[in-house]
Amino acid sequence: MAIPGIALKEQLPLIVIVGRANVGKSTLFNALIEEHKALVSDIAGTTRTNNEGNILWRGKYVRLIDTGGIDSDENELFAQEIVAQSKKALGDADVILFAVDGQDGILPQDKELARRLVQTYKKTTPVLLVANKIDSKKIESEFLTLPWASLAMGEPHMISATTGRGIGDLLDAVYDLLSTQRTRPKQKSLEQVETIRVALIGKPNVGKSSLFNKLIDEEKVIVSPIAHTTREPFDTTVEYEDSGKKFLITFIDTAGIRRKTKVTGVLERQGIYKSIQMIETSDVVLLVIDGSEIISVQDMQLAGLIEKRSKSVVILINKWDLAEDNTDAHRNEVKDMIYSHFPHLDFASILFVSGKSGYRVQQVFPLLARISEARKTEVDQRKLDIFIKRVTWEHKPARGKGTRQPSITRFRQINTDPPVFEAFIKYRTSLHRSYLQYLERRLREEFDFEGTPIVIKLTKMKRA
Numbered sequence: 001m002a003i004p005g006i007a008l009k010e011q012l013p014l015i016v017i018v019g020r021a022n023v024g025k026s027t028l029f030n031a032l033i034e035e036h037k038a039l040v041s042d043i044a045g046t047t048r049t050n051n052e053g054n055i056l057w058r059g060k061y062v063r064l065i066d067t068g069g070i071d072s073d074e075n076e077l078f079a080q081e082i083v084a085q086s087k088k089a090l091g092d093a094d095v096i097l098f099a100v101d102g103q104d105g106i107l108p109q110d111k112e113l114a115r116r117l118v119q120t121y122k123k124t125t126p127v128l129l130v131a132n133k134i135d136s137k138k139i140e141s142e143f144l145t146l147p148w149a150s151l152a153m154g155e156p157h158m159i160s161a162t163t164g165r166g167i168g169d170l171l172d173a174v175y176d177l178l179s180t181q182r183t184r185p186k187q188k189s190l191e192q193v194e195t196i197r198v199a200l201i202g203k204p205n206v207g208k209s210s211l212f213n214k215l216i217d218e219e220k221v222i223v224s225p226i227a228h229t230t231r232e233p234f235d236t237t238v239e240y241e242d243s244g245k246k247f248l249i250t251f252i253d254t255a256g257i258r259r260k261t262k263v264t265g266v267l268e269r270q271g272i273y274k275s276i277q278m279i280e281t282s283d284v285v286l287l288v289i290d291g292s293e294i295i296s297v298q299d300m301q302l303a304g305l306i307e308k309r310s311k312s313v314v315i316l317i318n319k320w321d322l323a324e325d326n327t328d329a330h331r332n333e334v335k336d337m338i339y340s341h342f343p344h345l346d347f348a349s350i351l352f353v354s355g356k357s358g359y360r361v362q363q364v365f366p367l368l369a370r371i372s373e374a375r376k377t378e379v380d381q382r383k384l385d386i387f388i389k390r391v392t393w394e395h396k397p398a399r400g401k402g403t404r405q406p407s408i409t410r411f412r413q414i415n416t417d418p419p420v421f422e423a424f425i426k427y428r429t430s431l432h433r434s435y436l437q438y439l440e441r442r443l444r445e446e447f448d449f450e451g452t453p454i455v456i457k458l459t460k461m462k463r464a
Contacts, residue, residue: 012063013178015055016089017130018117019099020109024132028099028161029053029066032171051234057171062178065089090117094181095126095174098153102131102143106151114151122152126177129153130170135160195237195248196372199278201306202288203298204255207318210355211288212236212253215364242369249368254278279305283417284312284371284451286364287345291317291334291352295341303342310418310453312371313348314364321354347444349451371451375417379447384411391442397425398432406431409461420455427461 015032017025033053051066067086090096098117100110117127129151134140140158148156157173159166200208216236235252279285285306289299306313315338320326335350342348349367353360379387388411397406406429414422423439425431440454 012054012061013094013181014063014065014089014092015095015097015174016065016067016093017097017099018067018086018090018113020107020113023099023101023104024161025066025099026051028097028130028132028159029064031161031164031167032064052236055171058175060175062174065093090121090125093121093125095128095177096121097128097130097170097174098151099130099132100148100151100156102134102139102158105143105146106148111151114153118152127153128170128173128177129156131156131158132161134158134165135163195250196284196368197250197252197282198284198286198368199252199254199282200286200288201254201279201302203290203296203302206288206290207355208288209253211286211316211318211353211361212251212355214355214358214361215251240365240369242366245369247369247372249365252278252282276305279309279311282311283375284314284368286314286316287348288316288318289338291319292322295338300341303345307344307453310455312375312418312452313345314367314371314451315342315345315348315350316364317350317352318355320352321357321359323352347440347449347451347453367451374448374450374452375419377419377448378416379413381412384413387411387442387446391439395435395438398435399430401430404429414457418453418455419449420457422457422459424459424461429460431458 017029019025029051032055034056035053053064055062055064067089096117098114100106121127129148131143131148134143143156143158157166157170159170161167200212202208212234216238218236235250237248237250240247240249287303287306289295317334317338323330331352334352338350339346349371351360351363351367353364355361388408392408397408399406404426406425408423408425408431410422410424412422414420421439421443423431436456436458439456443449443454
């Protein structure tokens with residue numbers, strides 16, 4: 001069955017940054033989109049998967065892609081995949097930014113890459129030479145004495161991505177070139193388009209990147225059996241239509257999160273930090289579990305991390321195509337086992353999928369649409385009054401600390417996305433945690449809160 005989501009094309013001009021490893025492409029990318037999206041470090045080959053973002057300049061948008069560096073030992077194992085991604089981006093580009101290190105000078109790798117760009121792309125696509133790390137007038141003067149003209153790229157645009165020096169002039173040059181082309185920058189407020197942000201979270205090597213590529217129906221991120229291949233979040237927005245209603249879903253692939261004692265190197269620590277940030281900023285989390293392994297302590301820790309942040313959750317049991325027993329009875333056994341390990345995520349739906357074959361991945365889309373609607377559910381106060389009267393009559397509130405019998409004097413909804421309720425209880429009484437869980441369960445039975453956490457806040461009435 002075909003994947004029901006369609007990758008959203010903004011029809012914006014595409015700017016592509018290329019250059020050898022460690023010339024500051026990712027720093028330039030972050031400066032142009034005005035976000036700290038790409039990982040930045042002194043380690044050559046930090047970027048593996050292309051980063052994508054949008055530039056806003058002169059009140060208009062263009063797309064930007066930062067390509068990975070391949071001339072480094074760090075990325076030797078992924079060179080073929082990085083080259084393939086870079087070639088695809090360059091083939092689609094409207095303007096190419098060829099970045100060199102203004103402090104290192106013109107190296108043989110720069111000359112070789114420039115030769116390839118001139119031969120393959122320059123006849124059809126404008127290429128601008130960008131000398132980065134020009135942090136002072138002195139460095140600028142020294143760069144101008146170098147044989148940069150041998151690159152056949154025209155006059156260099158001297159910038160400092162770190163300080164912002166020359167960035168505005170570079171953007172002016174890019175937009176002037178685009179103004180004469182068929183695809184031009186568009187006046188469009190992208191931030192106002194409401195989307196469902198969905199982060200794929202899991203341990204290293206559970207198959208998040210394979211699932212991500214299947215969900216967006218494109219090979220956009222590198223898939224490898226090597227742990228921590230994905231270093232930084234990568235997102236793509238997909239358009240999905242359900243019963244005549246359109247949804248925009250931004251899927252975010254993240255670095256695998258493992259135990260602190262096993263984390264090695266600054267890049268892995270930064271990648272994990274960004275993964276946790278993606279949990280914070282997402283609406284729904286797809287918690288990916290390796291269906292060919294037993295539930296680990298790290299899986300349970302990740303579940304706790306998600307639960308504390310009141311996020312909607314879907315648990316994906318990946319690699320299910322490898323399961324020897326694919327009967328409904330076995331699925332139900334696995335579900336019971338999952339819920340026993342993740343008791344605080346008992347509201348989460350469970351799907352059995354395969355990122356490699358695409359098995360049942362299409363089921364994610366209608367589920368996300370229902371969860372998005374459930375997060376926005378607002379219950380009428382009259383219905384809540386009837387609800388709380390009935391459930392407290394059927395099961396009297398259980399005491400927490402103290403000897404006085406508590407009672408709920410008022411119950412109301414104070415927020416949505418996720419739904420938050422407030423229960424008012426008698427002065428100097430408390431409710432037992434189990435009773436709050438009972439209220440959550442009854443709310444789910446009565447109203448539509450599929451896949452969504454429910455927060456109940458307690459407020460003690462003032463003494464009369």
